[in-house]
Amino acid sequence: MATQDIALMAHLMRRAGFGASYKELETRAAKGYEATVEELLHPEDQPDISLDLLQRYFTDWKQINGLETNQTYWTYRMINTKRPLEEKICLFWHGIFCVGDSKCMSGAQILRQLNKFRRNGLGQFPYLLTELASDPAMVYYLDNQMSHKDAINENWGRELLELFSLGVGMDDHANYSEDDVKVCAQAFTGWTIGNAMPRYPYGRYEAMFLYNPDDHDEAQKTFLGETGPWNGEDVINIIAKQPAAARFVARHLYNFFVADEPQVPAWQKSPPRDPQLIKMLEDEYFRSNYDIRSMLRVLFNSDSFKNARFARVKSPAEVVAGTLRLVGTFTSPMPGLHPIAQEIRYMGQDLMNPPTVEGWHTGAEWIDSGTLVERINFCADQLGDVTKPGVQAIISRLAAEGRTLSPERLVSGCLETLGGYELPAATRDRLIKHIQKGGDVSTSAQDFGNRVAQMLQLIASTQEYQFA
Amino acid sequence: MTSTKKDPVLVVLQLSGGNDALNTIVPYGDPLYQDNRPVVRIPTDQVLPINDYVGFNPNLGPIKELYDQGKIAIIQGVGYPHPNRSHFRSMDIWHTCEPDKMGTEGWLGRAIKAIDPKSENVLTCVNFGRGLPRSLVMPGVPVASVGNLETYGVLTAMEDEQRMEALDIFSHIYSPAIGRGAVEDYLSSTGMDALKGADILSVATEKYTSSVEYGGSVVAQYMRNIAQVITADLGVRILYTTAPYNSFDTHASELVAHPKLWADVSQTVSDFYQDLQEHNASDNVVLLLFTEFGRRVHDNGSGSDHGSGGIAFVVGDAVRGGLHAEYPSLAPEKLLDGDLHFNNDFRGLYTTLLEDWLGLDGKPLVGGSFEKLGFIKK
Numbered sequence: 001m002a003t004q005d006i007a008l009m010a011h012l013m014r015r016a017g018f019g020a021s022y023k024e025l026e027t028r029a030a031k032g033y034e035a036t037v038e039e040l041l042h043p044e045d046q047p048d049i050s051l052d053l054l055q056r057y058f059t060d061w062k063q064i065n066g067l068e069t070n071q072t073y074w075t076y077r078m079i080n081t082k083r084p085l086e087e088k089i090c091l092f093w094h095g096i097f098c099v100g101d102s103k104c105m106s107g108a109q110i111l112r113q114l115n116k117f118r119r120n121g122l123g124q125f126p127y128l129l130t131e132l133a134s135d136p137a138m139v140y141y142l143d144n145q146m147s148h149k150d151a152i153n154e155n156w157g158r159e160l161l162e163l164f165s166l167g168v169g170m171d172d173h174a175n176y177s178e179d180d181v182k183v184c185a186q187a188f189t190g191w192t193i194g195n196a197m198p199r200y201p202y203g204r205y206e207a208m209f210l211y212n213p214d215d216h217d218e219a220q221k222t223f224l225g226e227t228g229p230w231n232g233e234d235v236i237n238i239i240a241k242q243p244a245a246a247r248f249v250a251r252h253l254y255n256f257f258v259a260d261e262p263q264v265p266a267w268q269k270s271p272p273r274d275p276q277l278i279k280m281l282e283d284e285y286f287r288s289n290y291d292i293r294s295m296l297r298v299l300f301n302s303d304s305f306k307n308a309r310f311a312r313v314k315s316p317a318e319v320v321a322g323t324l325r326l327v328g329t330f331t332s333p334m335p336g337l338h339p340i341a342q343e344i345r346y347m348g349q350d351l352m353n354p355p356t357v358e359g360w361h362t363g364a365e366w367i368d369s370g371t372l373v374e375r376i377n378f379c380a381d382q383l384g385d386v387t388k389p390g391v392q393a394i395i396s397r398l399a400a401e402g403r404t405l406s407p408e409r410l411v412s413g414c415l416e417t418l419g420g421y422e423l424p425a426a427t428r429d430r431l432i433k434h435i436q437k438g439g440d441v442s443t444s445a446q447d448f449g450n451r452v453a454q455m456l457q458l459i460a461s462t463q464e465y466q467f468a
Numbered sequence: 469m470t471s472t473k474k475d476p477v478l479v480v481l482q483l484s485g486g487n488d489a490l491n492t493i494v495p496y497g498d499p500l501y502q503d504n505r506p507v508v509r510i511p512t513d514q515v516l517p518i519n520d521y522v523g524f525n526p527n528l529g530p531i532k533e534l535y536d537q538g539k540i541a542i543i544q545g546v547g548y549p550h551p552n553r554s555h556f557r558s559m560d561i562w563h564t565c566e567p568d569k570m571g572t573e574g575w576l577g578r579a580i581k582a583i584d585p586k587s588e589n590v591l592t593c594v595n596f597g598r599g600l601p602r603s604l605v606m607p608g609v610p611v612a613s614v615g616n617l618e619t620y621g622v623l624t625a626m627e628d629e630q631r632m633e634a635l636d637i638f639s640h641i642y643s644p645a646i647g648r649g650a651v652e653d654y655l656s657s658t659g660m661d662a663l664k665g666a667d668i669l670s671v672a673t674e675k676y677t678s679s680v681e682y683g684g685s686v687v688a689q690y691m692r693n694i695a696q697v698i699t700a701d702l703g704v705r706i707l708y709t710t711a712p713y714n715s716f717d718t719h720a721s722e723l724v725a726h727p728k729l730w731a732d733v734s735q736t737v738s739d740f741y742q743d744l745q746e747h748n749a750s751d752n753v754v755l756l757l758f759t760e761f762g763r764r765v766h767d768n769g770s771g772s773d774h775g776s777g778g779i780a781f782v783v784g785d786a787v788r789g790g791l792h793a794e795y796p797s798l799a800p801e802k803l804l805d806g807d808l809h810f811n812n813d814f815r816g817l818y819t820t821l822l823e824d825w826l827g828l829d830g831k832p833l834v835g836g837s838f839e840k841l842g843f844i845k846k
Contacts, residue, residue: 313651342598348600368600369590369665376622377623377624426641430641434633454626458637461638463655
């Protein structure tokens with residue numbers, strides 16, 4: 001099995017999922033790259049996480065209400081899913097279609113929204129937008145229940161265009177006007193919720209979407225140049241046809257799956273890093289009738305993608321879930337996952353509670369002097385523990401290579417098994433020198449495991465390890 | 469820019485959850501108080517009087533002692549227009565000074581940048597707790613966030629000897645390598661900042677001795693850490709910590725929870741002040757205690773729900789002690805949206821601290837001109 005095939009597969013699994021152990025990488029690489037891409041694109045063919053099993057251990061998870069409990073549940077899913085792309089696409093859409101628990105105050109209601117992303121996130125873009133427009137948590141978060149025929153509230157209408165489907169502008173011109181925002185809001189009047197979502201005093205129950213025709217503005221409207229008695233679905237269909245929608249989806253997919261782009265507000269003026277790939281994705285958007293799965297097939301199979309290794313700073317979710325998948329813990333319900341899930345928050349990503357409707361700033365902005373220390377310490381702590389099954393597997397694999405390992409081989413072996421990381425020559429040399437100080441590495445020596453674990457920790461503390 | 473011992477220091481203790489102002493500084497002389505708090509009230513004979521109208525909750529004994537020495541300013545009726553009763557949102561507003569839109573920069577983040585524009589001291593500001601409160605956030609400004617001062621640092625999971633070697637390797641790997649790319653260079657400088665900061669902070673625990681024994685609560689221990697850092701003379705100018713888990717959110721069983729919270733906080737404040745005095749530092753430190761809103765005038769039978777128009781405390785030698793601003797009226801016609809009407813904007817409170825204590829220009833830091841209060845001695 002060529003090392004390059006494994007390294008490429010590690011890249012694919014980091015991007016389409018949360019990484020994989022070396023053993024899983026070997027199995028998948030044997031299956032072949034294109035075949036693996038197909039498998040990833042059809043998560044419905046793999047078994048789902050058994051919520052039944054989790055509920056038998058965590059009996060209060062009959063309805064997962066609290067924010068932190070939901071974060072623990074989501075972390076469990078990210079570690080254990082056999083449908084990695086389903087979890088990744090859920091994270092992807094959650095970072096774009098933002099709602100926050102700070103306002104909704106119902107983890108269970110946001111979870112219902114996230115499950116729509118799991119079910120439909122690889123499907124048609126306009127269908128996903130319709131699901132979103134009729135989602136009670138979104139209606140409530142953007143105040144659409146306060147938008148009435150005779151007095152519109154523009155919040156949903158504006159954010160739908162600005163943040164969820166078109167963006168402010170592209171190629172240095174605007175994508176829509178203020179009139180379009182008003183008309184958009186008018187089209188969605190009547191899209192409300194049938195009951196409120198309080199936690200107090202009536203307890204927790206499911207919020208219901210309600211279409212109220214009496215409160216809907218039926219008048220003729222002109223939206224993005226087209227005139228008619230538009231309702232919400234019509235507006236979404238007009239949106240989906242726009243070149244700006246193709247660009248929006250393509251750039252977001254690129255930023256999340258391929259390489260870090262500038263922050264979204266800069267997109268009106270700054271062109272894509274890879275205009276060729278963006279064009280391929282836009283063409284596929286129209287050819288496939290706005291199908292996300294089809295676009296991702298083009299994306300994952302492109303040379304641009306294959307060559308974009310380590311071009312993204314890992315998000316906190318990827319740091320934590322990726323490391324836990326490597327070390328092989330929490331593969332069944334057990335206590336102790338809650339504080340680990342909170343690490344994602346300490347690293348700056350409060351899942352299901354982004355700071356604003358604009359979501360998190362990604363890429364280099366995940367890093368500051370506080371979060372960098374959290375990331376390094378967390379990974380070093382996990383990877384330095386020789387009792388963890390995943391670390392033991394790495395140690396055994398390296399031990400099986402021979403009676404002794406050269407310092408160079410110890411370093412490169414660790415880099416390979418972690419997922420094909422590459423270090424600049426100066427860093428590599430320093431790590432090799434460090435091993436040389438302890439003499440040749442005997443794989444049967446008592447301290448072999450510790451020496452491997454320490455090397456994993458040192459690699460986890462490098463700048464390169466912050467990238468995926 | 470090096471700091472001498474006498475550069476003014478601001479400490480902030482955030483009381484999360486919305487402290488019940490009515491039961492902290494109690495308007496026991498107002499019959500409307502007894503009317504509105506049939507269950508959740510402090511009996512008149514337990515109140516520690518300040519005057520005929522208001523007095524302290526008895527659990528604030530240690531704070532009252534400091535008050536009697538003139539070290540405590542009580543800021544009454546503080547808030548902002550269109551009060552928001554969501555914890556997250558209201559705390560955001562206090563953190564970013566943006567009541568009408570979502571802000572992403574903190575007022576203290578901006579202050580740090582004004583104090584140390586070139587980030588010459590990576591420890592200009594230190595937060596105690598996990599994660600970083602938005603009040604301290606400002607792009608490009610390093611802030612150390614310390615979960616545990618004794619163990620704070622890079623690669624703390626490693627054993628000592630291995631760790632020394634690892635940190636040596638780390639410092640070489642992260643030392644500036646020009647032209648590796650914008651993000652890689654940013655990572656390198658950030659890593660070095662973190663390492664430097666951790667190195668410097670480790671001195672704080674070594675040098676500290678004190679006769680003061682703090683309590684065992686999280687707040688007490690973090691305030692002790694803050695005293696350790698201040699007395700270590702590391703040039704830290706702003707220190708921050710938060711009472712955890714929204715503990716002041718007393719919707720139920722308030723008469724059980726609230727006394728315990730304040731017994732802890734007031735003893736901690738007293739211990740902290742004594743500790744500073746012992747180290748001759750009480751004249752250049754000012755401590756702010758604040759919360760994101762007050763609570764409703766009427767109790768709910770077991771506790772109280774989210775309201776507005778709360779109380780803040782400012783503590784220190786430099787403070788002009790006493791009651792500041794006005795106690796909001798409980799009369800129904802004077803309420804705002806059914807809750808106590810604020811009579812001073814929190815941004816005026818901030819401006820007073822930023823200008824009269826830290827010597828900065830407050831307007832750009834709080835986003836406007838707000839009336840100051842006179843609680844810092846000239």
